Amino acid sequence: MLSMPRTHMLDVIVTLALWAWYIMGYLIFFSPFYLYAYFFSKRKEEAFQRLNHRLHRHFFTLVRILIPRARWHITEEVSALRSSIIIANHRSFLDPILFVSLYEKQKTIVKKDYFGYPVFGWILKVSGYMPSLTNGGFSDAMMTQIKNMADYLASGGNLFIFPEGTRSRDGRIGPFDKGGFRIARLCRAPIVVVSIRNTDKLYPPDGLLFNTRDACAIEVELAGRLTPDYDRDNMSTADLMEEARALLERKMTP
Template identity: 25%
Template structure:
């Protein structure tokens, strides 16, 4: 537990260290959006995420970055644990925002950076606010900002998948952007597996083939959700068979 507390303290100090970069980043965020500006705004969140992951002693392997399309995409990932977000920010290979819980908006410094990388805060208990948040996410995608969703809705805390909820797939449908499935494995072993104690793990991010608008335009959101879940499930099973072969 002492090690876990130490990692949390380290993470807090690294986040505090980004305060020096906030004023410049806020000015930059007010300029006309471009790929270059998005990359610059993403530098500090990416740096923090990598440092914290490294501090845990974990190793992150990424496969399939060559499949990433240019422009905005909706990333669809399974949600094993809390460290999924750091793994994606640090190693995915593309600036991304998230559909995040409303509570995170209360966190100082972190919430400021999340706003600048175009995260959307959602209160699932407030239907009207949820609709506004989804519409904001659609606007961000149309403006060229990629977003990650976790359609399971909550952490699985293991290697099994919960059913994908179709509602969030409206983001891609309305914005007319590619959907990129990402299979995450190993993050639950960093925290959730051992009663909240942080430990090292081998984490993999497997980027699968994009599902382009022309491939899903005649499908309902439930069908798209089922397709994405099937892709990620097979990807996770493929990784398991590779390890045990």
């Protein structure tokens, strides 16, 4: 059995290797493709999403190779989702990038600060991801994104949202923000609820290192589907949020 310092050292090495690959993926391996897509693609947004998908797929392949003790169970139902507004619980920084690795056409709402990062912020913007604005403000780009969302969904794209807005520290599902549900209502779109388990065991919400030591089973499963009648007179977004929460809680209860 490895001693504590040695196992921690393994965490450090694996974490450095993974994030080094991640950063080099953007800056070196994939940058020529991003630049090509930016200057020559007629559908920049779609091309950038496809590149994001490939980059993250490679990243998770590497995660699986370097951390064999983590077992992955992502159901076919979840992998096959298209044209959906996906609502999921949030356990780890890995959750959003895992969704990017699953879907070729993907959009999400990202913390506004990330849009200010060099290179990464530009990629987020061109990919059509939306900034989360807490002060009620909005931008032209965001308005265009929401205006075009119904068409984007119809074309097979997924919009995934973590309505808790932040990673759960205690495993419980936090209060929901209504944003994703409002977008679903505006687009008259059904909602797919997906549960995520144990990504926090692999990459803890407040940690800096991957946990390579403990075996964990990461599960991404369908918790249920909601097809609200948005034209019903007493339609309520709050009720819709409660229904989604109930589906998640039922799925997460052991």
